[in-house]
Amino acid sequence: DAMVIQNPRYQVTQFGKPVTLSCSQTLNHNVMYWYQQKSSQAPKLLFHYYDKDFNNEADTPDNFQSRRPNTSFCFLDIRSPGLGDAAMYLCATSRDGQGRETQYFGPGTRLLVL
Amino acid sequence: GQSLEQPSEVTAVEGAIVQINCTYQTSGFYGLSWYQQHDGGAPTFLSYNGLDGLEETGRFSSFLSRSDSYGYLLLQELQMKDSASYFCAVSAFSGSARQLTFGSGTQLTVLP
Numbered sequence: 119d120a121m122v123i124q125n126p127r128y129q130v131t132q133f134g135k136p137v138t139l140s141c142s143q144t145l146n147h148n149v150m151y152w153y154q155q156k157s158s159q160a161p162k163l164l165f166h167y168y169d170k171d172f173n174n175e176a177d178t179p180d181n182f183q184s185r186r187p188n189t190s191f192c193f194l195d196i197r198s199p200g201l202g203d204a205a206m207y208l209c210a211t212s213r214d215g216q217g218r219e220t221q222y223f224g225p226g227t228r229l230l231v232l
Numbered sequence: 233g234q235s236l237e238q239p240s241e242v243t244a245v246e247g248a249i250v251q252i253n254c255t256y257q258t259s260g261f262y263g264l265s266w267y268q269q270h271d272g273g274a275p276t277f278l279s280y281n282g283l284d285g286l287e288e289t290g291r292f293s294s295f296l297s298r299s300d301s302y303g304y305l306l307l308q309e310l311q312m313k314d315s316a317s318y319f320c321a322v323s324a325f326s327g328s329a330r331q332l333t334f335g336s337g338t339q340l341t342v343l344p
Contacts, residue, residue, distance in 0.1 A: 151331070158337070158339075159336065159337075160319060160334035160335060160336050160337055161275065161319075161334050162334075163331055163332070163333070166331065208274060208275070210275075212330070220265075220277040220280070221277065221332060222277075223274035223275045223276065224274060225273065225274050226273075226274055
């Protein structure tokens with residue numbers, strides 16, 4: 119089935135140790151999003167790609183970066199994770215980011231920072 | 233910027249009807265979406281309103297009044313599996329694609 123896949127589902131890292139989360143999609147959608155969701159809070163958009171066009175949210179910390187080497191894959195890099203970065207990270211896609219179309223979410227990667 | 237308000241918790245019994253309200257303040261509004269998220273799971277799309285009025289999808293309906301900056305999600309014939317968090321989200325354009333700003337979510341508990 120076409121879907122959005124995130125690996126790993128759970129990631130443990132040490133304070134300050136770089137970590138990369140990955141997302142892949144078989145939907146062939148143009149837009150890929152990364153959200154951060156802390157416990158009992160709303161998903162918060164970090165950035166999105168429209169094809170290769172990168173769009174960073176104004177309040178996304180510099181510690182967070184992203185790469186999209188091709189249509190199917192997108193990576194979230196956290197250069198120096200702090201304790202406050204522990205959260206669920208959700209990847210989502212949409213076909214063209216227009217109109218009423220739906221965003222499709224992956225299952226998320228839960229990041230724990232020790 | 234965008235801001236949304238929705239109740240933090242709602243409790244109802246199986247078979248009942250529940251309405252979850254959402255008010256918003258935003259610029260560049262395109263529509264209001266509703267997503268469901270079970271504990272530990274991913275948000276899944278439920279409904280979208282781009283125009284005023286009611287949209288019905290099975291047991292779920294969603295309503296929008298753009299003039300009032302208000303919408304609601306109506307869940308009928310509640311089932312235990314409907315226990316989840318429900319997020320309203322406004323659509324606005326940022327950069328080259330539509331983005332969603334989510335409300336803080338409403339935790340729905342369905343009791344037997």
